Amino acid sequence: MRNWFTGSVVVASATAAILTAVFVPVQTQAQTKAPAYKAPRTKDGKPNLNGIWMSNGLPNWDLEPHGPAPSVDPKLGSIYAIPPSVGYVVGGKIPYKPEALEQKKKNFAARAKEDPEAKCYMGGVPRANYMSYPFQILQGSPDIMMSYQYAGAVRILHLGTPAKAPADSWMGTSNAKWEGETLVVDVTALGDQSWLDRSGNFHSDQLHVVERWTMRSADVLIYEARIEDPEVYTQPWTIRVPLYRQVEDNARLLEFKCVVFAEELLYGHLRKPVGTPEPAPANNGKGKGKGKQ
Amino acid sequence: MCKTKWILSMAVLALAVPAVAQTKAYKAPRTPDGVPDLQGVYSNSSAVPLERPANLGAKEFYTDAEVKANKEAAAARAAAAAGKAPVNEVGTVADIHYDTAQFGLKGNVTDAMVSKRTSIITGETGRVPAMLEIATKRQADARAAVAGHQFDGPENRGIAERCIYWGNEGPPMLPVGYNATLQIVQGQGYVGIVQEMIHDTRIIPTDGRPHASDNIRQFFGESVGRWEGDTLVVDTTNFNDMPAVGRGASRELHVIEKFTRTGPQTVLYQFTVSDPKTWEKSWSGEYPIGKIDGAVYEYACQEANYGMANILSGARADEKKAAAAKK
Numbered sequence: 001m002r003n004w005f006t007g008s009v010v011v012a013s014a015t016a017a018i019l020t021a022v023f024v025p026v027q028t029q030a031q032t033k034a035p036a037y038k039a040p041r042t043k044d045g046k047p048n049l050n051g052i053w054m055s056n057g058l059p060n061w062d063l064e065p066h067g068p069a070p071s072v073d074p075k076l077g078s079i080y081a082i083p084p085s086v087g088y089v090v091g092g093k094i095p096y097k098p099e100a101l102e103q104k105k106k107n108f109a110a111r112a113k114e115d116p117e118a119k120c121y122m123g124g125v126p127r128a129n130y131m132s133y134p135f136q137i138l139q140g141s142p143d144i145m146m147s148y149q150y151a152g153a154v155r156i157l158h159l160g161t162p163a164k165a166p167a168d169s170w171m172g173t174s175n176a177k178w179e180g181e182t183l184v185v186d187v188t189a190l191g192d193q194s195w196l197d198r199s200g201n202f203h204s205d206q207l208h209v210v211e212r213w214t215m216r217s218a219d220v221l222i223y224e225a226r227i228e229d230p231e232v233y234t235q236p237w238t239i240r241v242p243l244y245r246q247v248e249d250n251a252r253l254l255e256f257k258c259v260v261f262a263e264e265l266l267y268g269h270l271r272k273p274v275g276t277p278e279p280a281p282a283n284n285g286k287g288k289g290k291g292k293q
Numbered sequence: 294m295c296k297t298k299w300i301l302s303m304a305v306l307a308l309a310v311p312a313v314a315q316t317k318a319y320k321a322p323r324t325p326d327g328v329p330d331l332q333g334v335y336s337n338s339s340a341v342p343l344e345r346p347a348n349l350g351a352k353e354f355y356t357d358a359e360v361k362a363n364k365e366a367a368a369a370r371a372a373a374a375a376g377k378a379p380v381n382e383v384g385t386v387a388d389i390h391y392d393t394a395q396f397g398l399k400g401n402v403t404d405a406m407v408s409k410r411t412s413i414i415t416g417e418t419g420r421v422p423a424m425l426e427i428a429t430k431r432q433a434d435a436r437a438a439v440a441g442h443q444f445d446g447p448e449n450r451g452i453a454e455r456c457i458y459w460g461n462e463g464p465p466m467l468p469v470g471y472n473a474t475l476q477i478v479q480g481q482g483y484v485g486i487v488q489e490m491i492h493d494t495r496i497i498p499t500d501g502r503p504h505a506s507d508n509i510r511q512f513f514g515e516s517v518g519r520w521e522g523d524t525l526v527v528d529t530t531n532f533n534d535m536p537a538v539g540r541g542a543s544r545e546l547h548v549i550e551k552f553t554r555t556g557p558q559t560v561l562y563q564f565t566v567s568d569p570k571t572w573e574k575s576w577s578g579e580y581p582i583g584k585i586d587g588a589v590y591e592y593a594c595q596e597a598n599y600g601m602a603n604i605l606s607g608a609r610a611d612e613k614k615a616a617a618a619k620k
Contacts, residue, residue, distance in 0.1 A: 042481065043325035050481045121596045136496055138480030140332050141325055145478035145485045147494040154487050154494045156476060156589065169591040193596070250503075253496050255511040259457050259595050263447040270605035272445040276612050 039181060039215035042139055047181050049213060050139045052246040052253055053221055057132035058085040059241050060117075062199035065092055072112045082198075088130070090238040094201060100232040107200025116195055118265055120258035122153035122170035124194025125187045125209050126225040130241045136253045144176065144183075149256045157185055165189030168205060185211040196227075204231035219245035321523045321554035324479050328499070329523045331477045331484065331552055331560060334589060337466065337582040338473035345412030345419030353419065354409045413467070413578040421576055424541055428571040432541045444608035447601055452535060454601065456594035458512055459490045462537045464529050464548040465564035465578065475582070476589045484518060484525060491594045497527050504530050510544060512537050525552040543570040558584040 039047035065087030071080040096104060107114060117123070123131050128148045135148040142160035147153075156163075157176040165173035168191035176185040192205035212224040221243040228236040321329035345352075355363065412419035424432075439449045453459050461469035466488065474489040482500040487493070497518040505515045515531035527550040536542045551563040560582050567575035 043327070048481070050483075116596075119595075122591075122593065136480075136483075136485075138478050138483050138485040138496070140478035140480060140485075141330075143332070143476075143478055145476075145480070145487065145494070147485060147487070147496055151595070152493045154492060156478070156487070158588075163588055166590060170593050170596060171591055250505065252498065252505065254505070254509060254515075255513060257457055257512060259455060260448075262595075263455070267447045267601060267605055270446075270602060270609060272442075272609070272612070276616075 037181070037214075037216055040218070044141060046139065046178055047183070047215055048139065049137045049144075049183060049215065049221060051221075052134050052136045052251050053243040054134040054246055055130035055132075055223075055241050055243055058083060059088045059130040059239070060127070060132055060197050061085065063088050063197050063201055063239055064094060064199075065089075066199075088239045088241050090240050095234045095237055097232060097234055100202075104200050104202060107195065107202055109200075111198060111200055113265065115198055115200070116193060117150075117198065118262065120151050120262035121193070122151045123148060124170050125155070125172050125174075125190055126211065126223075126227070126239065127194060127196055128153050128155075128171065129211075129223050129225075129243070133256065134246050134251075134253060147253060149253050151258055152256075157183075168192075170194060172209070181214050183211075183213040185209075185213070187211060202232065203227070203229045206231045216242070219247060221245070319523075319554060319556055326479070326481055328479070328520055329525065329554060330479065331525060331554065332479050333584045334474065334476045334587060335560065335582045336473055336585045337468050337475060337562070337580070339408065339413065339468040339580050341408050341410050341413050341468075341580060343413045343467060343578070344421060345414065349411050349419070351417045351419075352411055353415070353417075355411060357409075360409055408581055410580070413580050415577050415579055421540060422572045422574050424571060425573060428541050428543070431543070444605065447605065450601065450604065452539075453491075454604075456491065456598050456601075458493060458537045460537065460539050461490055462488055462493055462513065463564075464495075464514065464516065464527070464550055465538060465566060466550075466562070467538075468580065472590075472592060474585070474587075474589050484527075487589055489589045489592050492592045497525075499525070504528075507531070510534075514546065514548065523553055526550070527552070538566065541571055542566075542568050545570040555581070 039049075042048045042050070061082050062085065066082070066084060068084045069082040071078070071082070073080070094104075112118065117131070122128065128135065128150065131148075131150050133148065133150040135146055135150075138145040138147070142158075144157040144159065146155045146157065153171055155171045155174050157174045159176050159178075162175045163173050165188050168189045170191065170193070172187040172190040174185050174187050176183055178184070187209040190203070190205070190207045190209065192203065192207075195202050206229045208228045210226040210228075212222075212226075214222045214224070216222045223241045223243050224238060226236055226238050227233070321331075324330045324332070414420060443449050447455055459469060461467045461473075466475070466486075469490050472489040476487050478485045478487075482498060484497045484499060486495045486497070488495075493513065495513060495516060497516045499518040499520060501519065502517060504517055509515060509531055510533035511531060512533055512535060514529040514536065516527050516529040518525055518527040520526075527548075529548040529550070530546075532542070532544050532546045534544050536544070536546045538546065538548070546566070546568045549565045551561075553561045553563075555561045561579060562582050563577070563579040565575055565577040566572075
């Protein structure tokens with residue numbers, strides 16, 4: 001930032017703070033809303049985020065504020081209708097570039113087949129954190145593991161030696177540090193294939209996410225993600241999603257191998273048509289592959 | 294099938310892993326919660342086969358001289374092969390699959406963990422015990438159900454080809470040919486293990502809770518753990534009809550695993566497998582796993598499973614061709 005004061009660092013910082021307050025109300029609003037709560041500590045003195053967490057499921061339908069809407073397949077009745085929500089985007093609106101907004105609309109129209117969730121693909125960051133499936137935080141020393149029920153996605157948050165992204169991946173590369181009550185995670189190398197929700201909100205491979213995880217009370221964890229992607233958005237924007245501790249007796253992360261539920265969608269059109277004469281030449285095990293690995 | 298991350302993993306595995314120091318007196322460091330600290334990134338690559346070669350009979354361990362001779366023979370084979378490998382044409386399948394030499398990597402990493410065992414399975418036979426008749430019938434019935442229909446649809450393909458799981462994932466966890474990397478992270482009251490192949494995570498509670506409802510059946514079963522001195526003991530039940538260990542196992546499978554730190558860089562992994570609907574008796578095994586520098590990388594299998602679509606569309610094309618030939 002260009003600084004037209006020639007005073008001390010303190011003055012410069014104060015100026016930055018004022019500018020932030022005036023010109024970036026979105027972030028300030030998110031930060032000031034965070035209540036002052038001192039989380040219980042782990043044995044090594046860090047805020048204790050251990051637990052099984054889940055959003056209320058609404059952000060995954062559409063991060064922006066919206067009313068109810070019909071299901072992607074009306075034959076399913078009201079079970080899969082889109083439920084309304086107040087929205088999770090700080091400021092209410094995702095600042096799409098005009099051409100990106102067109103792509104978002106195309107994604108929405110094609111969501112039944114194109115949403116990576118339908119295909120049992122890993123949720124990516126930030127989406128995996130607010131899907132309608134629980135995930136578990138294991139606060140190790142020094143690394144933290146986040147294990148997601150959906151598609152068995154997993155992240156290791158590096159708090160020791162920082163990790164260098166070897167290549168783009170669905171769950172990205174995460175380096176983390178503690179800032180008081182907040183775990184701050186810098187997530188890069190996320191690729192361009194994940195979506196942000198079931199409404200086709202999306203990003204490019206220029207996506208950079210900074211997550212802030214802060215306990216709000218014993219059983220509520222506030223998840224904030226600053227989403228930056230100059231290819232797709234006119235400016236960085238922030239989501240703010242409450243995550244709730246799963247307090248059931250014997251709560252645990254069960255296995256959800258969604259591949260088996262996605263095969264009809266992905267490969268149904270490639271099934272052998274009923275009435276095809278058999279045996280087909282490829283089925284005798286000669287040369288074209290084997291029946292099992 | 295996708296293999297996007299294997300190159301990176303091989304680079305990690307190529308780093309030397311120290312030999313297992315079987316020091317009985319070794320006391321594991323503690324986590325901040327006061328339990329033995331198993332955390333770290335490990336390779337469970339192993340040169341020891343699961344089952345003992347038949348010609349070795351009841352011989353459970355090689356002698357030092359035999360270990361040395363085996364290593365020299367392997368080195369001689371590698372030297373003989375060096376320089377003879379064909380230079381693969383750019384863009385061919387051979388070029389992009391498993392040609393470690395072109396990346397300056399060491400192809401064979403299985404000498405990483407040192408063990409004198411002749412088989413991972415311990416005991417006199419060193420082999421998976423004979424299957425019960427009901428189990429062989431179950432296997433034969435399953436095979437018959439898809440015979441001649443292996444290419445009809447995705448459900449008839451192999452479980453790994455479908456990206457549901459890899460046979461190494463277990464429990465019991467077994468060495469795998471590539472990407473044999475895992476990371477252990479311990480949170481309060483839990484041990485988490487992520488295996489690079491194929492990015493599945495096991496989360497083992499150690500708070501003394503009982504197993505989940507009998508209604509809950511999973512490919513990897515459902516694990517509960519406890520600490521016995523320096524050893525993590527994991528008890529796994531609640532498998533579905535296709536446990537990841539394979540080998541004809543049923544939903545009655547029961548696996549007990551033990552993880553014991555044997556040195557600063559090493560963990561001894563032991564297991565006992567029983568299944569009254571499959572084997573005459575239980576079987577046990579053990580092998581060392583060793584810490585490596587580096588990380589577990591994301592193995593996105595389902596997300597890039599072009600193979601499945603190609604296999605099925607290939608079969609449909611063959612059928613069309615056959616039908617056209619008949620006309």
